[in-house]
Amino acid sequence: xxxxxxxxxxxxxxxxxxxxxxxxxxxxxxxxxxxxxxxxxxxxxxxxxxxxxxxxxxxxxxxxxxxxxxxxxxxxxxxxxxxxxxxxxxxxxxxxxxxxxxxxxxxxxxx
Amino acid sequence: xxxxxxxxxxxxxxxxxxxxxxxxxxxxxxxxxxxxxxxxxxxxxxxxxxxxxxxxxxxxxxxxxxxxxxxxxxxxxxxxxxxxxxxxxxxxxxxxxxxxxxxxxxxxxxxxxxxxxx
Numbered sequence: 001x002x003x004x005x006x007x008x009x010x011x012x013x014x015x016x017x018x019x020x021x022x023x024x025x026x027x028x029x030x031x032x033x034x035x036x037x038x039x040x041x042x043x044x045x046x047x048x049x050x051x052x053x054x055x056x057x058x059x060x061x062x063x064x065x066x067x068x069x070x071x072x073x074x075x076x077x078x079x080x081x082x083x084x085x086x087x088x089x090x091x092x093x094x095x096x097x098x099x100x101x102x103x104x105x106x107x108x109x110x111x
Numbered sequence: 112x113x114x115x116x117x118x119x120x121x122x123x124x125x126x127x128x129x130x131x132x133x134x135x136x137x138x139x140x141x142x143x144x145x146x147x148x149x150x151x152x153x154x155x156x157x158x159x160x161x162x163x164x165x166x167x168x169x170x171x172x173x174x175x176x177x178x179x180x181x182x183x184x185x186x187x188x189x190x191x192x193x194x195x196x197x198x199x200x201x202x203x204x205x206x207x208x209x210x211x212x213x214x215x216x217x218x219x220x221x222x223x224x225x226x227x228x229x
Contacts, residue, residue, distance in 0.1 A: 032216040043204060043220040044155065051216075089154060098145070099218060101154045 002027040002094035006102025019077040021105045023090035026071065030092040033066060033073050034099070038087045048075070049087075080109045100105055113139050115207050117221035124195055125229055132190045132224045134205030140185040141207035145218065146178070149202040161188040185210070195228045202226075 003026040013019050023035075031052040036044035050057045050064045051075065055066050058091040061080075073092075077084055090102040114137040124130050134144055143165045147155040159169045159180055167180035179191040181215040188207075192199055202225055 034217070036220075041202075041223075041225075044224045045220070046217065057152070080219075087170065093216060098157060098160060103154050 002030060002092055002100040004090060004092050004102045006090050006105060008105060009103065010106045013080050013107070015080060015082060015109055015111050017080055018109055019074045019075075019080050019084070019109075021088055021090065021107075022072060023074070023092075024070075024072040025092040025100075027092070027094055028068075028071065028086045029095045029104070033064070034091050034094040035062075035064060035075050036089045036091065036101075038089065038104075040087075044089060062111050079109075080107075082111055085109045088092050113207070113209055113217075115221040117205055117217045117224050119224060121225040121227075123227045123229065126196050127194055129191055129193045130195055130226060132192075132203055132205075132226075134188045134190070134207070134221050135204060136186045136207045136209075137211045138220075139207075141192065142185060142210045144182060144188040144205055144207045145202045146180065146188075146190050147206065149204060149223075151202075156198065158190075158223075163188075165200040192226065195226070197228045200226055200228045 006023045034049035037047045038044045048062050048064050050066050061078045063076045087104045089104050091099040118133045118137045140224045144161040149155050158173045159167045161167045161182040163182045169175045174229045182188040204223040205221045
């Protein structure tokens with residue numbers, strides 16, 4: 001089945017700097033890769049997603065890149081702000097269309 | 112955007128009792144809903160896939176007789192934790208896919224239910 005690995009587990013950045021989170025997946029049939037932001041005790045919120053026919057997607061300060069050959073995808077947050085502090089999860093669909101999540105990255109943005 | 116609700120938001124129960132959690136898609140129809148469990152500081156672990164009008168499919172290691180799932184309509188799925196024990200204490204989150212939307216991959220998550228079994 002699908003196996004998603006996510007790094008780093010924690011990430012501390014100064015406000016205004018960029019944050020990068022990387023994920024790898026194992027199932028070459030995966031074709032949908034969402035990123036979720038989860039604040040403590042709350043629901044995961046979709047922040048951006050990418051499909052396998054696209055290499056890069058950007059939405060304001062957030063961008064995602066996908067390398068299908070290498071089976072890895074990354075989340076980039078630019079000009080980080082304190083409200084970006086949260087846990088971020090990557091995910092990939094398996095061959096059954098179910099999402100497999102990475103272990104999560106705790107992002108802390110210090111003013 | 113698509114909205115998913117869950118009820119209750121938190122529940123405390125005694126060991127041995129059963130607890131029912133509801134998951135509703137408020138402004139869209141969902142033939143497929145998913146149930147996840149999340150322990151503190153951990154990722155979301157898929158428990159089962161709930162299919163409207165048919166039996167749920169469970170992930171390996173999840174007891175179907177302990178976690179009963181009913182998906183009787185296109186907007187409602189329920190998860191019943193039977194004979195709950197302290198080790199069942201967790202954050203249970205549902206998600207739903209919009210059956211008619213342009214993107215059938217996107218999952219919208221409910222706010223979660225915090226279950227504490229004493």
